[in-house]
Amino acid sequence: MTSLAKVPCTIITGFLGAGKTTLVRHVLENAGGRRLAVIVNEFGDVGIDGDILKSCGIESCTEDSIVELSNGCICCTVADDFVPALKSLLDRPNPPEHIVIETSGLALPKPLVKAFNWPEIASRVTVDGVVAVVDGAAVAAGRFADDPEAIARQRAEDDSLDHDNPLEEVYEDQLLCADLVVLNKADLMSATELKSVTGEIGKTLPKSVKVVEVQNGKVSVSVLLGLGAAAETDLESRPSHHDLEGEHDHEDFDTFVIDVPSFAAPQDLVDRIAKATGAHDILRVKGFVEIAGKPMRLLVQGVGARIQHQFDRPWRSGESRQGRLVVIGEKGFDREAIRAAIAG
Template identity: 60%
Template sequence: MSVARKIPATVVTGFLGAGKTTLIRHLMEQANGRRIALVINEFGDLGMDREILTGCGVQGCDGEETNIVELANGCICCTVADEFLPTMEKLVMGANPPDAIVIETSGLALPKPLVKAFQWPEIRSRVTVDGVVTVVDAHAVAGGRFADDPDAVQAQREADAALDHDNPLEEVFEDQLACADMVILNKADLLDEAGMDVLEQDLRARLRPGVKLVPAAFGKVEPAVLLGLDAAAEDDLDVRPSHHDTEDDHDHDDFDSFVVEFGPVDDLDAFEARLHAAIAGHDILRVKGFLDVPGKAARHLVQAVGPRIDRWYDRPWKPEEHRRSHLVVIGLHGLDEAAVAEAIRSGLTAPAA
């Protein structure tokens, strides 16, 4: 008797704003009839990545079929038993299982606990981790966004011995690299050749031997590159080290996330200037959401990581859809929600009822 082929699952991980959703959107555009199920995990109060994907206009990711599953009740690596495993069982045990599964983790997730879940008997016989793909914001990492400054840390220690100097952002980033089978250097177009060489040397020192580095712009990577890695990552967890190997789970209390809602935005340039000021003034890590622009039939998508803001009209508002402006804001614990909301809403009307 022939052995049934396991469904390959690709785990797409990467820090906030690296371009995971853009990568997956491009993958769906190039699926060429392959039935790919998407499992999306979002850290925060509002599942924005699903909205971005369902607005892509590509057949098969319009949200009307059952191939997009959103897990929005907590970080996927902390809710494996409660949410992830039942979802996987439902996908693979159905009468018409997908050809492949792509799992997008939140930017704050540790990939290793998720990969470990594929050892559970309920799914091990039906699914394998084809590969862990870590998406890196090449420009941000080259600029040292997640790199510790030893001199600055020492100065802080001398100034206040009670401070905790652990860097949760660096730990998450290193865990995502350590688990990778492939690293996508997204936004590589923002670096020159010399900058890319330095970045690749730095990353190779953190990666396991044999892990491939693939430069990309706007998440455009061919499916033949991303899929079919045949890594069976669930079988070699011992060579994928984590800062949290001795812990049952990890603590997301290091980060805060909230939604800011407001009314229509008439002046996009003025709004972007206020958002820049809010990000700089409060050290916001990530902003994403949609704006209601009067006189425009389409909603306006906003994506920001650090000081960089991208925005565009992504799809028309649906006839039954309530037009509203709302942003998800993510930052380190202690972010002043009221002050951030006031900075973003300044000069705008209150949210429509």
């Protein structure tokens, strides 16, 4: 088979809370009748992102075309999870015309791109492009290094010391593998911040990789799909901090689930999450919660001090209304204190 006969796949990578799921949902809603499938990777035990996508009700991407991988980081479970999931989509009587793969915020994209050279799938699929979604407002706030100036001074004083921040490595690896960078949440930045962040990203990227500034993940499907990068054949131009490692792990990060009660009002929960985030090393909070007397469930997504919420769909008949939140943070955070602060 030629590359033209292969099913194109777009890998959507990006740091925690950058807006990957929002972007994927936008793609589904504007597919123009194109038959799509989505593979979404969760870091944690609750399928929040997959559930958000499944609630779209979009004809071109039915619920059974959204596959959730929740057994760990997609780049670490290629053989056990990703390749079988991809094959199951390709083996359907009416296979998808394009597959969108949303990685977890902690995944490194390059090992996933390498997987497309596995004999079982190499002749059937190609990486149409790697799209890195960046939370512009978070980057403007310096979220990927505790003190960049201090790190620079320490490196200058002793080149043998390794002062890399793991969060920054993940972020840079995602940029270095990208064919397109989507600078999301541009509306939350000043013109000066926007120029600064774009400039910093440009220092990492090859000149051929473009940066698109957007709000709420709204990028034209014609821009995202059809890049024709064949990234699996172009690995050498996608350097990684982890190229010399056989495998990588996520020992720098931790995740757990909190069961939360019904709340009288959304702001009550938002205040609790904000307080917990301010007191602990929380990177990301996401989940669904019941608001007393409301027929619809509340979707909550928090990144740092920014906590968004909306009623996304009605509770289904017979569906458990137990609220659950996934909390992701740096290793060693106090689970019980966070649980008590949020759930009471």
